[in-house]
Amino acid sequence: MKYVEIYTDGACKGNPGPGGWGAILRYNNVEKEISGGVAQTTNNRMELMAVVNALSLLKEPCKVTLYSDSQYIINALTRGWARKWQSNNWMRNKTEKTLNSDLWDLLLELCDTHEVEPIWVRGHSGNPDNERCDRLAVQEAIRFAS
Numbered sequence: 147m148k149y150v151e152i153y154t155d156g157a158c159k160g161n162p163g164p165g166g167w168g169a170i171l172r173y174n175n176v177e178k179e180i181s182g183g184v185a186q187t188t189n190n191r192m193e194l195m196a197v198v199n200a201l202s203l204l205k206e207p208c209k210v211t212l213y214s215d216s217q218y219i220i221n222a223l224t225r226g227w228a229r230k231w232q233s234n235n236w237m238r239n240k241t242e243k244t245l246n247s248d249l250w251d252l253l254l255e256l257c258d259t260h261e262v263e264p265i266w267v268r269g270h271s272g273n274p275d276n277e278r279c280d281r282l283a284v285q286e287a288i289r290f291a292s
Contacts (some may be wrong), residue, residue: 153201153213155279156192159289166286167196168279183286190218194249201256209261215269215276223264
């Protein structure tokens, strides 16, 4: 299996508000930056979009180390929350629907294809790749705020 490192981040100007996401994919010595955004969204949705878009670019099953500063993403994957929500028909509990279930569904499908190891990194703490992803996401949020 090929080994790929992925860094991701999402940003929102207001929450909800204009948002953006950014990701860096690294395979061997090759890097690819991707980004996007929407006019009206939430920060958590942008965090998910970054991960889904990055994993969707992989053309074959890969071993992936996924770095994110989103505890929402990392905890939902490592603690099994997302799988539990899925098995409960996208309900967090008896009365609350899971937010962003469309993106969680895509992400879990991608995690079934790839061996994904999610790792939390502290945001805005000097990690160069996390900072680059943050800049990409913020640029997109600003672009969609105009």
